[in-house]
Amino acid sequence: MVSGEHVFAEYLSNPDDVKEEWWWKDKENDDSRETDQPPPLEGGGEMSERQQLPVSNILLQQQYPETVVLQGATGDNRVALTFDDGPDPRFTEQVLDVLNEYDVPATFFVMGARADAYPAIVTRIQEEGHIIGNHTYWHPNLVEEGEISTLEREVTQTEDKLADIIGYRTKLFRAPYGFLYNELVEKLAEMEYTVVGWSVDSLDWREGPPEEIAYNVLSNVQPGAIILMHDGAEWEGDRTNTIESLHQIIPALQAQGIEFVTVPNLLNIPYQK
Template identity: 40%
Template sequence: MRAAVLILAAILFLLLPGHPVRGHDLVADEYISRYRELENKFPGTFYMSGNREKQKVALSFDDGPSPQHTPEILDILAEYSVPATFFLLGQEAAEHTWLVERIAREGHELGNHSYTHRNFTGLEWSAVEEEIRRTGQLIDDITGEYPRLVRPPYGGVTIGQLQRFEQSDYKLVNWSVDAGDYEEENQPEILLARIQLQMHPGAIILLHDGGGDRSSTIRILPELIEMLQDEGFTFTTVGELIDSNYY
C-alpha cells in the first residue's frame, strides 16, 4: 500500500510543470514523435513496440552484461519466471562470457548493442557493420546463436543506415517506454511512475543492467513485474513481441 501511494505521488510530481526531471520526459516525447515516423517508414526493419492490441510487453536491458548487476537481475527474472531480452555490448560480453552463457542458458533472448557503444549516426556504414559483426560473431562463438536483433547505441540511426538495414536480415529495435534509469534523478518511485505513465499494450521497456550504478533498476524490478501483471500484462521477449505484429 505504501509503495502504491509513493508511486502515485511520483506520478503527480512528474506531471507538475517545471519539476526537476521534466527535461527527460520532454526529450522522450520528442523521441517518440521522431522515431514513430521511422517505424512507419521502415516496417519490418525498425521497431519501437509490438502489437498494441495485445496485452503483451517486453523487458529489455542494455549495456551489459555487468558482473555487478546482471546476476541479480537474472535472479529476479527467474523468481518470477519472466523472460527478457538483453542487448549486449561486445566489449562487456568479451570480458564476462560466463554471464552471456548464463543469460542464454536461462532462456532469455540476446540482442546486439554494438561493440563499443559508439553512436551510429556519427559513423560511416562500414564502421556500423563492423560494430555489429564483431559483437554478433562473439555472441555466436559463446552461445552458438547469431543475434539478428540490433539496438543502436542511444537509439541513434540515420535514414541512410535504415535503408541499408532494409537490405539485410537484421531488425533494429528501439523502445516505446523509457524508465530513465540512467538519469541522476533515478529514485525507484520516479522510475516506476515514469514507466506507469508511458505504459501501453505491446510496449518495449528500456532498462539497463550495465553502464553505471543500476541498483535502482534492481530495486524496482520485482515491483514493476508485479505491477504490470496486476494490470493484466504478460511478458515475452522482444523478438516474439515484434513478430506478433503479424499474427
Template identity: 40%
Template sequence: MTKDQLLTRRRALLAGAAAVTAAGTAGALALGRGAPPARPPVSAPAPGTVPSRPLKPSAYRLDPLTGYGAPRPAPHRPPVRSEPLLSMTGRGRTMLLTFDDGPHPRYTPQILDTLAEYEVRATFFVCGEMAEAHPALVARMAEDGHIVGNHTWTHPLLTSLRHGRIRSEMERTSEIVEKVYGKRPQWFRAPYGAWNRSVFQLGADLGMEPLAWTVDSLDWTTPGTGTIIERIEKGAAPGVVVLSHDAGGDRSQSVDALRSYLPRLLDSGYHLTVPRRQFT
C-alpha cells in the same frame, strides 16, 4: 632350312610354352593354398599416360550432408526499414522488458535472478566488448530463455561514423553473440536511439530487425527507484516496449525498481515476453 630342321625348331618352341604354362599353374595353386602373392614390381608409366596419385586428405572429408564442412547458411534478411519498430503487435496485455549496455558482472546477475524468480523472459541488447568480457552471463541469458540483441561493440553514436566503422561495430558484436549465446542476434538497437540509412541497411544485411522502445524509464539518469517504477507503471499498455539498463553506470536503482514493478505488472494481468518476427 630343311624340313627336318623346321620341325625340330617348332617342337622346341612348343616345349618352352608348355614350361611357362606349367610355372603359371603352379603359382596359381600356391596362391590357392595361402601363399602370399608377390608384390608387382614398380615400373615407370607408359608413354602418354598420366600416373595415378594417392588421394589428398581433403578427399576423405565427410559429406556436407553430415554437417562437416558445410557452409554457414545466410541469415534471414528482413526488409530494410526507414524507422525502427517501437511496439509489439498482437492481442492481449503483452509487454516487452528490454535492458541495454550489459552484461555487467554486478547488476546483470541480479536482474536475471529477479526474472527467473517470476519466470519472465526479457531482451538484452548487449555491447560486444561487454559480452566478450563476461561470456558466462550471455550464456546464462541463453539458458534462461532470454533474447540477446546487438547494441554495437563500443556503444558509439553511429550517425557520426562512416559506413565501414558502423559495419565493424555491428558485425563484431553479432559474431561474439553467436559465439557465446549460440546463434546470431535477430534484433538490433542503435545506441542513443540514433538511426540513419546506413544503420538500417547494415542491420538488414546482418539479418536483424531494428527495435527501439515505447516507454523510456530514463534509469540511466538515476532519478530514484520510485521514479523509475512510476514511469514504467504509468506507461504500461498492450504492445509497449520498456527501455531500462543493466550496465553503463550505477544500475542499483534499476535492479530495485524491477523487483517492485515486475510482480505488480504480472498481478495486473500483463504477459511479459520477448519479441518475435511478427513486428510490422
C-alpha cells in the same frame, strides 16, 4: 591485474591500441582476461548522450516499417522488458535474479566487448530463457561517427562474438542511445537485422530513485509495449535503482493480468538468422 581506471586512462589517450589489447594478462601468473571494470561505452554515458535525439525513431519506423519496430500489437495484453549495455558483472546477474524470481523472460541487447569480457554471464542469460540482441561492440554514437563502415564493423564483430558464445547469429539490433539515420537503417536491413526501439523509456539512465523509475514505466505502459531499461552502465554509473524498480514494476503489471514476453514473441518475428 591492471586496474580498470588505468585501462580507461590508456583508452582515452590511445583508444585504437587499447581496443586491440583491452584485457591485460600477467603472462606468467594470470590466465584471466577480465579487468576489475567492464569496457567503457565509447560514445559516452547515457546521461550525457541521450540529451540529444538526431532522428526520430518514430519517423524511421514509418519510413522502414519492415525493419524498425517500436512496439507490438496493442490488442494483446503483453509487454516486453529489454535491457541494454551489459553484460555488466556489477548488475546483470542481479537483474537475472529478479527476473527468475518472478518467472519473467526478457531481451538483452549486449555489447560485444562486454560479451567477450564476461561470456559466462551471456551464457547464463541464454540458459535462463532470455533472448540476446546486438548492441554494437564498443557502444559508439553511430550518428556522430557518421560512417557506414563503423556500423558494419561494430555489428559484425559483435555478431561473430555472440555466435561463438550462444551458438546462433541474432537478428535483433538496437543502436546505442537509439541513434540512427536513414542510411544506417538501410544498411542494417541489408545485414538482415530487425532494429528494435522502444515505446516506453524507464529513464533509468538518469539514476533516479526506484519509485521514479517504476512510475516512468507504469504511467506510460500499454499492451504491446517494449520497455527500455539498462543492466549495464559506464564505470561511474549505478543500476542498483533499476534492479530495485523491477520489484515494483513486475508485480504491478502482473496484477493487471499483463504477461511479460520476449521481443520476438511480442512481435512474432525470428530472433536468429
